[in-house]
Amino acid sequence: MEFRKERLPNGLEIVAECNDEAHSTALGFFVQTGARDETDEIAGVSHFLEHMMFKGTPTRTADDVNREFDEMGAHYNAFTSEEHTVYYAAVLPEYQTAAVELLGDIIRPSLRDEDFDTEKQVIIEEIRMYQDQPPFGADDRIKALYFGAHPLARSVLGTIQSVSDLPVEAMRRYFENRYSPDNITLVGAGKIDFDTLVATANKICGGWQPTQPTRTLDRAAPHTGFECLHKETATLEYVIQLADGPAATDTDRYAAKILGTILGDDSGSRLYWALVDSGLAENASLGHHDYQGTGVFLTYMSCEADNTEANLAEIAKIYAEAQKSGVTEAELAQAKSKINSRVVLSSERPRGRLFTVGGNWLQRREYRTVQKDLQAIDAVTLKDIAAVLAKYPLTRSTTLAIGPAAKLQAPG
Amino acid sequence: MKDSIFSHTYSNGLVLVAEPISSLESAAFTIMVPAGCAHEPADRAGLGSLVCEMTVRGSGPRNSRQFVQDLENLGVERGESVSTNHTSYSGATLAKSLPAALAIFADLLRNPHLPAEELDAARMVALQELRAIEDEPGQKVMLELRRHQYPDPWGRSSNGTVAGLESVSLADVRDHYAKLFRPNGTIVGVAGNFDWKRLQDDVGRLLGDWAPRDVADPVDGPQPPRRAHLHHESNQTQIGVGYESLPYRHPDYFQAWGAVGVLSGGMSSRLFTEVREKRGLCYSVYATTNTLKDRGSVLCYSGTSAERAQETLDVMVAELIRLAEGIHPGELGRLKARIKSSLIMQQESSSARSGSLARDWFHLGRARTLGEVGGLVDALSCESINAYLAAHPPRDFTVVTLGPHALEVPRGVS
Numbered sequence: 001m002e003f004r005k006e007r008l009p010n011g012l013e014i015v016a017e018c019n020d021e022a023h024s025t026a027l028g029f030f031v032q033t034g035a036r037d038e039t040d041e042i043a044g045v046s047h048f049l050e051h052m053m054f055k056g057t058p059t060r061t062a063d064d065v066n067r068e069f070d071e072m073g074a075h076y077n078a079f080t081s082e083e084h085t086v087y088y089a090a091v092l093p094e095y096q097t098a099a100v101e102l103l104g105d106i107i108r109p110s111l112r113d114e115d116f117d118t119e120k121q122v123i124i125e126e127i128r129m130y131q132d133q134p135p136f137g138a139d140d141r142i143k144a145l146y147f148g149a150h151p152l153a154r155s156v157l158g159t160i161q162s163v164s165d166l167p168v169e170a171m172r173r174y175f176e177n178r179y180s181p182d183n184i185t186l187v188g189a190g191k192i193d194f195d196t197l198v199a200t201a202n203k204i205c206g207g208w209q210p211t212q213p214t215r216t217l218d219r220a221a222p223h224t225g226f227e228c229l230h231k232e233t234a235t236l237e238y239v240i241q242l243a244d245g246p247a248a249t250d251t252d253r254y255a256a257k258i259l260g261t262i263l264g265d266d267s268g269s270r271l272y273w274a275l276v277d278s279g280l281a282e283n284a285s286l287g288h289h290d291y292q293g294t295g296v297f298l299t300y301m302s303c304e305a306d307n308t309e310a311n312l313a314e315i316a317k318i319y320a321e322a323q324k325s326g327v328t329e330a331e332l333a334q335a336k337s338k339i340n341s342r343v344v345l346s347s348e349r350p351r352g353r354l355f356t357v358g359g360n361w362l363q364r365r366e367y368r369t370v371q372k373d374l375q376a377i378d379a380v381t382l383k384d385i386a387a388v389l390a391k392y393p394l395t396r397s398t399t400l401a402i403g404p405a406a407k408l409q410a411p412g
Numbered sequence: 413m414k415d416s417i418f419s420h421t422y423s424n425g426l427v428l429v430a431e432p433i434s435s436l437e438s439a440a441f442t443i444m445v446p447a448g449c450a451h452e453p454a455d456r457a458g459l460g461s462l463v464c465e466m467t468v469r470g471s472g473p474r475n476s477r478q479f480v481q482d483l484e485n486l487g488v489e490r491g492e493s494v495s496t497n498h499t500s501y502s503g504a505t506l507a508k509s510l511p512a513a514l515a516i517f518a519d520l521l522r523n524p525h526l527p528a529e530e531l532d533a534a535r536m537v538a539l540q541e542l543r544a545i546e547d548e549p550g551q552k553v554m555l556e557l558r559r560h561q562y563p564d565p566w567g568r569s570s571n572g573t574v575a576g577l578e579s580v581s582l583a584d585v586r587d588h589y590a591k592l593f594r595p596n597g598t599i600v601g602v603a604g605n606f607d608w609k610r611l612q613d614d615v616g617r618l619l620g621d622w623a624p625r626d627v628a629d630p631v632d633g634p635q636p637p638r639r640a641h642l643h644h645e646s647n648q649t650q651i652g653v654g655y656e657s658l659p660y661r662h663p664d665y666f667q668a669w670g671a672v673g674v675l676s677g678g679m680s681s682r683l684f685t686e687v688r689e690k691r692g693l694c695y696s697v698y699a700t701t702n703t704l705k706d707r708g709s710v711l712c713y714s715g716t717s718a719e720r721a722q723e724t725l726d727v728m729v730a731e732l733i734r735l736a737e738g739i740h741p742g743e744l745g746r747l748k749a750r751i752k753s754s755l756i757m758q759q760e761s762s763s764a765r766s767g768s769l770a771r772d773w774f775h776l777g778r779a780r781t782l783g784e785v786g787g788l789v790d791a792l793s794c795e796s797i798n799a800y801l802a803a804h805p806p807r808d809f810t811v812v813t814l815g816p817h818a819l820e821v822p823r824g825v826s
Contacts, residue, residue, distance in 0.1 A: 021435055023756050054679070062689060063680065067742070070678035073749030075757070092753050121692035128647040128717055129695050134547045233645055235546035267490075268480045277476065279536025282544055304540065334484050341487025345438055345504055349760045 044158015190350025458572015
């Protein structure tokens, strides 16, 4: 296992965790752009652009792109978040160069008018599909309530209106600015020939001109509140709650992760025993999510509408108890063995490592081995967890419910 | 690619099938118990899921809480599910914890408490899981498609019905367990980093003296209607189309499977190209093979705005019918490349591999090595797949829709 990095003269970085024992190779272009870099006029453009990358380049039609990925037997896809847009493929090692050439080419797309119009329909169908799934809408609404005017409030998908109204010229301008080589990292994991990787990157991306895009990283000023959205056609009630948490570069993020596991893991946590095991809720979980400059604790709960108020009161009670008395040594040990095993299991596949290696580089410009992550988890003490609770009280949050309940009372 | 699969059949009929992968730090297991929802009494739909939920609520020396705590302290990631034929328990953990994890699951299989005081909570869990499907229309239409594709009990959804779940008593739970949980027909698949001899001894000690019992197979009920529309006030109409195909054990299965790979799988596949890429009709469209022991089918899905749903169904069905005209060498080449890389990547996941081993054994009475599967895939040719398609053209479609309006099934489709 060896970590290698390189930087092209135009600013594009290449980082890789090279593992000679691996059977496969995972590769991805990680672009530092997402919903937080948009404005109202172009809401949803990052995600729409991600779709357009598969519609062809000056030298490849959309059919060529799809066909060539499939000819390599690649497992490939792309995703867009608030902060990043990632294009990736897992292939057998002999396709390393072909995969990088293809991925590199598609992120210099033609953005043709007719493809833009066809793909707009696909995006609108994607939004309509989510609209038929009741929790949809809650996510965007609570981000708006919690983050207020902060850029992390922006929706990744946008709305049917904003996507319909988006002019292709606006997308082209956004692309020119954001897909600058100094805003892109090529990440590799698994069986990688690094020198060849750099040579391929140079050939494909070396001529790209940098535009030095920037991003504002103000710390969010979290809002608190409680809102209930009535959705008659929903069967269950869905609740999301956001509270402040450590940011991507804060060292107390490990303690935050463990705290989330103890209080709200899918299994064996305090929320699990109180609400899920008892059958009072279909789901109840707490997790820590970090962003550049800020972080959140996210509580998610789904249940029969009639149980919502009582369940919210129970969650409030569990959080108040944790604020007051902290957690126990036994809970800490159990959470550590659980996370330890998960880290090892998810790291066995190059596909799993790709996102960890890429995430660490984009968020913190650092490389961490699996071992180093395990040590950081192991080093967390009860005192560290108490410090996180003191700094980021779970009891100060914004709550949003969506479902058949017409009205809900916020707990005590 | 390593080609070493070990297996052992204990005197009570229980099968252990295992493949060491020494490059991994983990080990994973999949235990398939022959207690599927096909065995539920017709008026107790969902009983199997409820029994599965009850089995994790205490067994042997552990109550519900100790069961979870012990597994989590061992770092075991676990999951349970009920299918037509099986109740399955799977787990993955660091290699050194495998023996202790298996011992906990042996208690679950043989000595579950099925405690009276947990029944209401378990029922509420099952009811909410069932009701959550109402909020996932794409999932719901595919469950309904399956229900219309096979005669009862083979098309059942393990989630059951509200009426079925509400009528289950503690006696039903205990009867279902006592009748169906047994070693004969149970398959334990293990993959990852372990020592075969020790594993064989451990499983023998834990499960070797579990007493077998005979259970009759369920019999076929009537074939449900091939058309259904479920009214739902939604933006989109969900479309499910099914047709008969072959089960995994059939000598021509890979021909049928290869043909479906041309329809769906990869973004250059026919359904994705015609429905999404060329026409922008939908976000998601796919076809997949579904196999039972003695029969199989192909199940296709798409979901799109109500006003574009008729066109989507027409294009999907046209592609299914066109498939009978044959596939092309380029399509076969891409299919083989995709399968080859999937097989090699399967070696990187102990969980994926342990599940494949157990399922192989159920269908074939043995497990194929990845090398053997690779050989079968290499042997596919356009001629062989096209000969199969000419003899078995997709037809007699089952069509289930869910949305604000029913659709017309295209003309010329019986």
